[in-house]
Structures are given as C-alpha cells and as structure tokens.
Amino acid sequence: MNDDARPAPEPQDIPPRSGAADEVNRQDPSRRSVLWTTAGVAGAGLGLGALGAGTASAAGRGAPDAVAAAEAVAAAPPWQGRTMAGVPFERRSTVRVGIIGLGNRGASMIGLFLALPGVQVKAVCDPVRDKAEKAAKKVTAAGQPAPAIYAKDEHDYENLCKRGDIDFVYVATPWELHFPMAKTAMLNGKHVGVECPIAMRLEELWQLVDLSERTRRHCMQLENCCYGKNEMRVLRMAHAGLFGELQHGAGAYNHDLRELMFDPDYYEGPWRRLWHTRLRGDLYPNHGFGPVANYMDVNRGDRVVSISSVGTTALGLAAYREEHMEPDDPRWKESYIGADRTISLVQTAKGRVIRLEHDVSSPHPYSRINSLGGTRGVFEDYPARIYLEPTNTNHQWDDFTKYAEWDHWLWKEHANPPGGHGGMDYIMVFRLMQCMRLGLVPDFDVYDAAVWTAPVPLSHLSVKARGVPLPIPDFTRGEWRKARSGMDSEKPAE
Numbered sequence: 001m002n003d004d005a006r007p008a009p010e011p012q013d014i015p016p017r018s019g020a021a022d023e024v025n026r027q028d029p030s031r032r033s034v035l036w037t038t039a040g041v042a043g044a045g046l047g048l049g050a051l052g053a054g055t056a057s058a059a060g061r062g063a064p065d066a067v068a069a070a071e072a073v074a075a076a077p078p079w080q081g082r083t084m085a086g087v088p089f090e091r092r093s094t095v096r097v098g099i100i101g102l103g104n105r106g107a108s109m110i111g112l113f114l115a116l117p118g119v120q121v122k123a124v125c126d127p128v129r130d131k132a133e134k135a136a137k138k139v140t141a142a143g144q145p146a147p148a149i150y151a152k153d154e155h156d157y158e159n160l161c162k163r164g165d166i167d168f169v170y171v172a173t174p175w176e177l178h179f180p181m182a183k184t185a186m187l188n189g190k191h192v193g194v195e196c197p198i199a200m201r202l203e204e205l206w207q208l209v210d211l212s213e214r215t216r217r218h219c220m221q222l223e224n225c226c227y228g229k230n231e232m233r234v235l236r237m238a239h240a241g242l243f244g245e246l247q248h249g250a251g252a253y254n255h256d257l258r259e260l261m262f263d264p265d266y267y268e269g270p271w272r273r274l275w276h277t278r279l280r281g282d283l284y285p286n287h288g289f290g291p292v293a294n295y296m297d298v299n300r301g302d303r304v305v306s307i308s309s310v311g312t313t314a315l316g317l318a319a320y321r322e323e324h325m326e327p328d329d330p331r332w333k334e335s336y337i338g339a340d341r342t343i344s345l346v347q348t349a350k351g352r353v354i355r356l357e358h359d360v361s362s363p364h365p366y367s368r369i370n371s372l373g374g375t376r377g378v379f380e381d382y383p384a385r386i387y388l389e390p391t392n393t394n395h396q397w398d399d400f401t402k403y404a405e406w407d408h409w410l411w412k413e414h415a416n417p418p419g420g421h422g423g424m425d426y427i428m429v430f431r432l433m434q435c436m437r438l439g440l441v442p443d444f445d446v447y448d449a450a451v452w453t454a455p456v457p458l459s460h461l462s463v464k465a466r467g468v469p470l471p472i473p474d475f476t477r478g479e480w481r482k483a484r485s486g487m488d489s490e491k492p493a494e
Contacts, residue, residue: 063465065465066461066462066464066465066468066470067465067468067471069461070202070458070461070471071471073202073203073473074202074471074472074473074474076473076474076475076477077206079477080210080213080214081210081212081213081214081215081216082213082216083213083479084213084216084218084445084446084447085445085447085476085479085482085484086441086484086485087218087441087445088435088439088440088441089191089218089436089439089440089441089442090439091437091438091439092167092436092437092439093437094118094120094437095118095119095120095167095168095433095436095437096120096122096165096166096167096168097113097119097120097121097122097166097167097168097169097170098121098122098123098124098125098161098163098166098168098169098170098190099121099123099124099125099135099169099172100125100157100160100169100171100173100181101125101126101171101172101173101195102124102126102131102134102135103126103131103172103173103267103268104266104267105172105195106126106135106170106172106173107131107134107135108419108420109170109172109425109429110124110135110138110139111142112418112425112426112429112430113170113433114138114142114144115418115426116429116433118433118437119433120144121139121144122147122148122163122165122166123147123150123160123163123166124136124139124147124148124150125149125150125151125156125157125160126150126151127151127152127154127156128151129149129151132149132150132151133151135147136149148160148163157181157184158184161181161184161185161187161188161190166190167190167191167436168190168191168193168436169181169190169191169192169193170192170193170222171185171192171193171194171195172195173195174271174272175197175200175271175272175275176200176271178194178195178197178198178199178200179198179199179200179204179207179208182194182198182199182208182219183207183208183211185217186208186211186212186215186217186219187211187215189215189217190217191217191218191220191436192217192218192219192220193220193221193222193432194219194220194221194449195222196221196222196223196284196286196287196452196453197221197283197284197285197286197452197453197456198219198221198449198450198452198453199453200456200457201457202454202457202458205449205450205453205454205473205475206450206473206475208446208449208450209446209447209450209475212445212446218442218445218446219445219446219449220432220442220444220445220446220448220449221286221290221444221448221449221452222428223286223287223290223291223444223452224421224428225286225288225290225368225421225424226290226294226428226443226444226487227410227424227427227428227431227487228291228370228421228422228424229407229408229411229422229424230370230381230384230400231294231370232407232408232410232411232487233400233403233404233406233407233408233411234291234295234370234372235291235294235295235408235487235488236406236407236408236488237379237403237406238295238296239488240406242376242377242388242406243372243373243374243375243376243377243378243379243388244374244375244376244377245374245375246295246352246372246373246374247352247353247373247374247375248352248353248354248355248371248372248373249292249295249296249352249353249354249355249371249372249373250288250354250355250356250357250369250370250371251287251288251289251290251292251354251355251357251368251369251370251371252287252288252358252359252367252368252369253284253285253287253288253357253358253359253360253368254358254359254360254364254365254367254368254369255359255360255364255367256360256361256362256363256364256366257272257360257361258316258317258360258361258362259320261273261276261317261360262320262321262324262325270331270334273334274334275338276314276317276336276337276338276361277334277335277336277337277338279337279456279457279460280311280314280337280338280339280342280459280460280463280464281309281311281338281339281344281358281456281457281458281459281460281461281462281463282309282342282344282356282357282456282459283338283358283360284358284360285344285356285358285453285455285456285459286452287368288356288357288368288369289346289354289356289451289452289455290444290448290452291368291370292354292370292372293448293451293452294444294487295372296348296350296352296354297483297486298348298448298451298480299447299448299451299476299479299480300480300484300485300486301480301481301482301483302348302350302352302480303348303349303451303476304346304347304348304349304451304454304472305347305348305349305471305472306346306347306470306471306472307344307345307346307347307454307455307458307459307462307469307470307472308344308345308468308469309342309343309344309345309455309459309460309462309463309467310342310343310344310462310466310467311338311339311340311342311343311459312339312340312341313339313340314336314337314338314339314340314361315340315361316340316361316362317336317338317361318336320361321334336361338361339463340359340361340362341357341358341359341361341362342356342357342358342359342459342463343355343356344356344357344455344459346455346472347469349480355369356455356459357369366382367381367382368381368382369381369382376388376389377389379400380397384401385397385398385399385400386398386400386403408488409489409490409491410427410430410431411427414426414427417430431443431489434492438492440492443486443487444487447475447476447479447480450473450475451472451475454473458470458472
C-alpha cells in the first residue's frame with residue numbers, strides 16, 4: 001500500500017464555518033425525509049439571501065454583500081491533512097464496489113461495472129427495495145455472488161459504507177444527497193465517485209477537500225463528458241500545441257429537459273425541477289466546465305480565479321406547465337426562479353476566459369458547445385469542426401475527422417464501447433477501475449470536483465447581484481502551480 005493512500009485513523013467530522021460565509025452556504029430544508037433515488041426534496045428550498053431581488057438598485061446594494069460572502073468562503077482554511085494531488089490508489093487485484101442510488105443513472109451504470117474484469121459489486125443500496133432487488137439480480141446474472149442489499153430506509157447507505165469489503169462507493173442520487181454520502185464514504189475509509197454536481201454549497205466543497213486530505217481517500221466527480229471521444233482528441237491536440245497558446249474555451253449544458261422534469265415516471269418526483277424554485281444560476285456546470293478545464297490544465301499549471309454570471313428571466317418551465325398541466329395540478333403551486341439561460345464568464349490566473357452556459361428550460365437542440373481557441377486556431381463542437389493554421393487559411397471550417405490520429409489511446413483500444421452517452425460512460429468506468437487495480441493516480445481528484453462544481457452556488461450569487469465578479473476558491477491551496485498529469489494519460493502496463 002502506498003503510504004500517501006493509507007487511511008487516517010478514526011477521522012472525525014469537520015465542523016462547518018460560519019459568519020459572512022453563511023450567505024453563500026445557507027440552506028433551510030424542512031426535512032430530509034425523501035426517497036433519494038427518485039422522489040423530490042421536501043420542504044423549503046436552498047436560500048442564499050435576497051441579493052439582487054427586485055430592482056437594479058437592489059442588485060447594486062447586494063453586490064458588495066455577494067462579494068463579501070464569496071470572499072469569506074474563498075479564503076483557504078488551514079491545512080487539515082496533506083494534498084491529494086498526484087496521490088495514487090493502492091494497488092489491488094480486485095476492486096470491490098458498493099453502489100448507492102439505483103434510479104435512472106445508477107441502474108444504467110451497474111452493468112458497466114459488471115462488464116469489467118477485476119471488479120466485483122459487493123453491495124447495492126436504494127430506499128426503494130424493488131430497485132435494489134432488480135440491481136442485485138443483474139449482479140448474479142453476471143455470474144457474481146449476490147450482493148448485500150441496503151433498502152431499510154433513506155439512511156441505510158451509512159451501513160453500506162461501514163462494510164469492510166468495499167473499496168469504492170459509487171453515488172448516483174439526487175444532488176442534495178451527494179455531499180453527505182461522499183462524506184460518509186470517506187469517513188468510513190472508502191474512495192468515492194459521485195455523479196454531478198458533487199455538492200451544492202461552497203462550504204460543502206471545502207469540507208470534501210479537507211476530508212479527502214485527512215482520510216487519504218479520493219473523492220471524485222465522475223464527469224463522463226471528460227471521456228467523450230471529441231473531448232479527448234481535443235485534449236491531446238491542445239497539449240501537443242496544435243492550438244498554439246490557449247486563450248479561450250466554452251462549455252455548456254443546453255438540453256431541453258422540460259418534458260422529463262415534468263414526467264413523474266422519469267424522475268419519479270420533482271427533485272430536479274424543484275431546484276429551479278431555489279437557485280437562479282448554473283445548476284449543472286460540470287459537463288461543459290470539466291473538459292475545458294482539462295484542456296487548459298486547470299489545477300495543473302493554471303487555476304480559475306473568478307466568475308461573473310448573468311441570467312434571463314424564468315419563463316420556460318411556467319410556460320410549459322401552462323400548456324400541459326391541468327388547472328388543479330399541484331405543480332401550479334411552484335414558483336420558478338431559475339434563469340432559463342445563464343451565461344458565465346470564468347477567468348483563469350493566466351488570463352484565459354471560459355464561457356459556461358446552462359439552459360434546460362427552453363426549446364434548443366442538445367449542445368455542450370465544447371469549444372477551444374488559441375493563437376493558432378479554434379475547435380467548435382455540435383457539429384464538430386476545426387480551423388487551424390497553417391493548414392486552414394480560407395476562413396472556412398475544416399473536417400474534424402481528419403484529426404483521428406490524435407484520438408486518445410482509450411478510444412483507440414475501445415473503438416465501439418458499450419453503454420450510454422456514446423460510450424463515454426464505459427470509458428470513464430474502465431479507466432477509473434484500471435487506475436484502482438494498477439495503483440495509478442486518478443485522472444481527476446477532489447480539487448477538480450470542487451472547481452467544476454463551484455459555479456453552482458457562485459453563479460446564483462452573481463446572477464442575483466447582476467453579474468458581479470466573484471472569487472473562486474483555490475481549493476488546491478497553491479498546489480495548482482505544479483505541473484502534473486491529468487486526463488491526457490499514457491497507456492499503462494497491465
């Protein structure tokens with residue numbers, strides 16, 4: 001076992017910080033008693049104060065408060081452990097997995113874990129027993145021993161995390177439960193991978209960083225879009241210098257989810273829709289932010305320092321409800337405040353600019369934008385096209401398929417991967433399990449998770465304060481200045 005990866009003895013919980021930071025962290029749910037794989041959040045929503053409410057003058061008064069609140073949380077607390085940057089997993093012949101959450105996402109991912117040699121699913125957890133039992137049948141159908149089932153109540157995941165025969169916990173539950181589940185996993189000595197976003201408050205992001213450093217357990221945002229074929233090709237091209245000096249990039253989650261958010265059979269509850277009654281900013285930045293951050297080596301030679309966000313009015317969900325819901329439908333009681341489209345500008349220490357967009361409430365073809373520009377050219381996705389000097393000089397987009405030679409080794413070896421989202425889910429799980437088996441450094445870590453998720457609370461504050469720039473914490477505490485490996489990995493020797 002690598003010394004840096006050895007779990008700390010009996011880690012204790014970390015008390016939250018208070019003071020000015022409360023404005024950016026405040027959350028007042030009336031209860032947590034929800035079926036967290038499917039059902040909605042009960043009670044009051046996440047309130048971050050009245051910054052920018054009403055008129056422009058109110059927004060002007062709120063701007064200093066927004067900056068003060070963000071600065072209070074951006075300030076790095078004292079070290080409670082050692083950095084997890086560059087820390088390898090312990091090598092093991094078999095990775096033993098526990099899965100928490102077996103709704104749409106979790107149920108679709110379990111087959112990918114089962115498809116890999118050297119991986120065993122030891123336990124599954126969901127408060128809806130039928131879902132847990134169906135998942136267990138998938139495990140036995142794959143020829144593995146029956147997994148333990150945890151379906152007693154919404155807190156039974158805590159017992160899964162206490163097991164001594166689990167190395168890695170995978171979390172696929174509604175957003176507000178990601179933080180407590182990741183925290184519980186690490187406090188019980190488990191590495192943990194969490195679906196997006198990893199937490200909803202800045203204070204929670206700092207707690208995950210501190211816990212990862214203290215427990216010597218990796219806490220990772222499982223951002224599948226970082227493993228997209230185009231994303232990994234652009235990554236290798238950027239690192240090889242084909243774009244010249246990188247200057248700007250853009251990423252988004254523009255995906256019309258109106259029908260799905262009002263479909264009780266898809267989410268089996270309003271949990272995702274209700275976040276639009278609580279926050280005004282970018283609720284889901286990770287899919288667009290993660291790949292562009294990788295292109296620019298964020299946390300590995302550069303870092304993001306500030307974010308400024310603006311948002312439109314919130315009309316889309318209400319208009320959809322008016323067109324499709326009966327007058328006596330209880331969903332008429334919901335008041336939507338989430339901007340139909342948010343646009344954020346993120347600045348890096350090297351002066352680069354990243355544009356983020358989020359829009360799930362209005363008609364729009366699916367797009368993550370996924371663009372990158374430098375002094376020698378630019379790539380834009382949806383559809384994929386490229387313009388690089390000296391090859392291109394006619395002001396016309398070129399065919400991106402001409403650059404297939406730059407495909408990442410993972411895509412060269414797995415040209416037609418199984419699973420959803422064009423195969424990126426499988427590539428992500430394959431690579432993570434490979435890193436754990438071989439004792440390699442993970443492609444991304446808790447610092448990446450925190451940075452990619454920070455726009456969730458910060459964009460809300462910035463939108464309410466009419467676009468005031470807010471500081472993004474340096475979750476690495478200065479370690480970003482050191483160049484280190486990331487997604488652009490070399491093929492390891494098995």
